Amino acid sequence: MQAHSDRMRRQGKTIAFVPTMGFLHEGHLSLLETGKAHGDHLVLSIFVNPTQFAAGEDFASYPKSFEKDAQAAENQGVDVLFAPEATGLYEPGYETYVSLESLPNHLCGIFRPAHFRGVATVVAKLFNIVKPHVAIFGEKDFQQLAVIRRMARDMNFDIKIMGAPIVREPDGLAMSSRNTYLKPEQRPAALSLYKSLVLARQMVAAGETGAAAIIEAARNLIAGFSDTAIDYVAICDPDTLDDMDSLDRPALMALAVRVGTCRLIDNMMLVRP
Structure with missing residues (x-):
């Protein structure tokens, strides 16, 4: 992969890179479309990274569909599939990791304390192997995107980091490989995440600026479904992820909710009219 990227660079090609854990859905395909628009050589990686999973998480059972993914990559015009x-x-003996001081200590990082060390490490390694000019990540994993942007700046990677909008299913559920864990009867509970974000946006449009009131309304909506267990509902600064008390500037509302055995995340920017 490194040798191939070196050849492409010598030929003057701009390498666009989309790293994934596979089991591709429309959200991933939208990242590939963005990659094609910002580079002339498109690389997709598929790697279920063990270092970002803690004991008891779904590393062993994470959904996989390599042959289907490879066909989707070919259909999307991917030049190289790196797996x-x-x-x-x-x-053996590997002992080098990339850790950030502050950004992981918010949101999902509170519940998955080793997760973002694993994410930052594998992405740094993939950057050094693929040698892209631009890399595209989905905004659904907003904290991950913030971590990677910070790491790229701090470590002087000469790579443009791009975020791509959340892709939703027709009923509003944010697309995720883990949606396959949901049972049909759990769908209404899963949709409570998106509905709570829409409610928050409506409250802000109506003049509400207090974060506590918006969070309470969202938590009450989600808790109305018996299958849900809330990890967090937060309104925070989109750059630092620090909590905000008042929406005196654009804010990120982010949440994580367990629906049965499936942990779902979603987010939305809240901007006063």
């Missing part, structure tokens, strides 16, 4: 083995990225 390394874990032993190739983490050799």
Whole structure:
């Protein structure tokens, strides 16, 4: 992969890179479309990264569909599909990790304390292997995007980091590989995330500026479904992820909710009219 990227760079090609864990859906395909628009050589990686999963999480059962993914990549005009083995990225005795000081200590990082160390590490490694000019990540994983942007700045990666909008299913549910864990009868509970974000946006449009009131309304809506267990509902600064008390500037509303065995995340920007 490194040798191939070196050849493409010598030929003057702009490499666009979309890193994924596979089981591709329309959200991933939208990232590939963005990549094609911002580069002339498109690389997709598929790698379920073990270092971002804690004990008891779904690493072993994470959904996989490699042949289907490979066909989707070909259909989308991907030039290179890079699918390394874990032993190739983490050799015996591996001990080097990338850790951020502040951004992981918010939102999902509170509930998954080792997660973003694993994310930052594998993305840094993939950047060094693929050598892209631009890399595209989905805004559904907003904290991940913030972590990668910060890491790229701090580590002087000469890579443009782009965020792509959330892609939703027709009923509003944010697309995710983990949606396959949902049982049909859990769909209304899963939709409570999106409905709570829409409610928050409506409250802001009506003049509400207090974060506590908006969060309470969202939590009450979600808690009305018996299958839900809230990890967090937060309104925070989109750059630092620090909590905000008042919507005196654009704010990110982010939430994580367990619906049965499925942990769902979603977010939306709230902007006063």
